[in-house]
Each structure stands twice: as structure tokens, then as C-alpha cells.
Amino acid sequence: MHDVIAQGGLPFRATRFWFSLANEPPENCKKNENGVPVDPILAQAIPSPSEALVTSWELRDPLGESSHTIFEHAVRQYHSRVLVRATGQCFLFCRHCFRRSLLPSERSFMDSKAIKALAAYLAVHQEVREVLISGGDPLTAPDASLASLFEAVRSVPRPILIRLCTRTPVVLPQRLTSDLIALLSKMRPLQMVLHINHPKELSQEFMEKAELLLRAGIPLHSQTVLLRGINDAASVLIELFSALNRAGIHPYYLFQGDLAAGTAHFRVPLSKGLALYENLRKELSGLELPRYAVDAPGGGGKIYLPEGIAERRADLWILRAPDGSLHEYPEEG
Known part of the structure; x- marks a missing residue:
């Protein structure tokens, strides 16, 4: 594990396994004009000077x-769902993370008081059908801590779907032990949403763990962030989504980049993203094609693209959220 706590901003942390997926060593890798590694694996992990540049559109809490x-x-933004940020810890701190400004203050796993509060809240709010357990990455916690959280959800006397959001099977597949898989299977209904951005992330080790999870009755979905210089080519995304589909992993979301502080160098212009998605719609089957979406800046929720576009005004997109509210998203160069 490479683990360095930086002064300010998002810390640097990555696994040796993650770096083994790259085509060159991180110490002397090739970089572009912004100081970002050219290799798509290294680009997601190694800090660059571009992270210090914050545009007028960017927010500390973009969602x-x-x-x-x-x-x-x-966090409760939707009527039927509650999001639990169980920890601010990750095995890999992705440089494009939209929670990059929030994670350092939430490093430890949620304590028993917070877990009890969650159970009490779910017991009262009968309309909540799903609990999203996210972070950070919840699978950085020990099995016992995870079991306490899962059991608190299961203590509520009605079926609630647990949606476990994690990058661990990709970043550190060795964490998916037989004991952990058995725990996850025991806590069904439970589905796993995996953060996967590039075909290079589909290692043999990951694919083997994904097969074990599927055999244990745990449905798998993927979400991908559209990233400049990493996966913003139709050929890369077609390879990724078709491979995921063949492996039994549902391509769920393709996200337009959030307006998180210090991430402008990763964001793809929305006009290019829309053209790219139109190409994907022509090339991919209904099973292979994810939903293209953006989180409305400042908290308007997910907006599907292109149907959520109300209009374009020069270098500004006007987006319509499901509740009818309008939100602005910049067209960046």
C-alpha cells in the first residue's frame, strides 16, 4: 500500500496491485502538459499540479x-433512498473524486452511535426502500464493522435493499475473502455497485472475484466516470461496457464529471460527452449501454442525458432535474 497524507486537498493513496495494472512504473512515468500521467491507471492515482487549479464553477460539495x-x-436526497457515507477511507484515492474535499474529515468508520441512529431512522421512515452504503470505500473496514452496519439495516422488520458502493474488488481484489463474500451473501437483498473506468481495470483477479460474488447471489453493476485522456474515446468505452456485460456486470451509469474543486483537467466538455454517447447508442446493445447522467450542481439530483437538457446558451447548458428545477452546467474547453 502506498499511503501519503498530503498537506491540503485529497491525500495520495494507492495499492501495489493497482499500480501493477499500469504499463509503466509510477516513479518515472510519462506525463502530459498538465503534469497528469498518460497511462490511464496512473492518471487516476497520482496527484498532479493541476489539482491546485480551481475554477469559478467548482464547488467543495458539488452534489x-x-x-x-x-x-x-x-444523507437523504431521494424519497425512497438513504445514502450512508460509512467512512472517508479508500484503498485508492481517485484524483477525480467528487468527495475529495469531504473525505479527510471522515477518515474513520462510523461508530455504534451513528449505526444505531440509522436503524432508528429506518424503523420510522417506512418509505425508505434502499440504503446505499458508500464512502470513501466501506470495504476498507474490517468484516466485524461491516457486519454491525449491515445487521443494523437488517434489524428493521421490512425488506430493505442494501446497495454497496465500492471500488475494492478492482483496486484490491484480495480483500474479497471467502468470509467477506459469505457475509455479503448472508445480508441479501444486497447488490454491489462497482466504480470501473477503463478496460485495464478488468484484471484476471478482479474477474475471478466478480464471478464468486455472482455465484453467491450478489448482483453486480458498474458506474463509470467520463474522464478526459482516460476513457473519452468510443473504442475504450465500447470495450469496457461490452466486457462488463459478458462478465455478468450490468453497465449502470456513465457519469459526466462533477464540478469538484481541482478536477477541471479531467472533465470532458459536455458537448463532446453527448456526441460520444450518441456514438455508443449506435454501437452498443441495450444490455451493454449505461445511462448517461450528471448530478445537478449544488444538489438537484441525477439528470439523465441528453433528455435532461433544457437548452444551451453559448458556453452554458441549462439542465432540467426530475422535479422540474433548472440547473446550470458549463461547457468547458
């Missing part, structure tokens, strides 16, 4: 989660 926080670690 507006703070305005939807119901108690410590818990």
Missing part, C-alpha cells in the same frame, strides 16, 4: 450533500 444530511454519516 450538495451537506444540505441533505439528516444526521452524521447519513
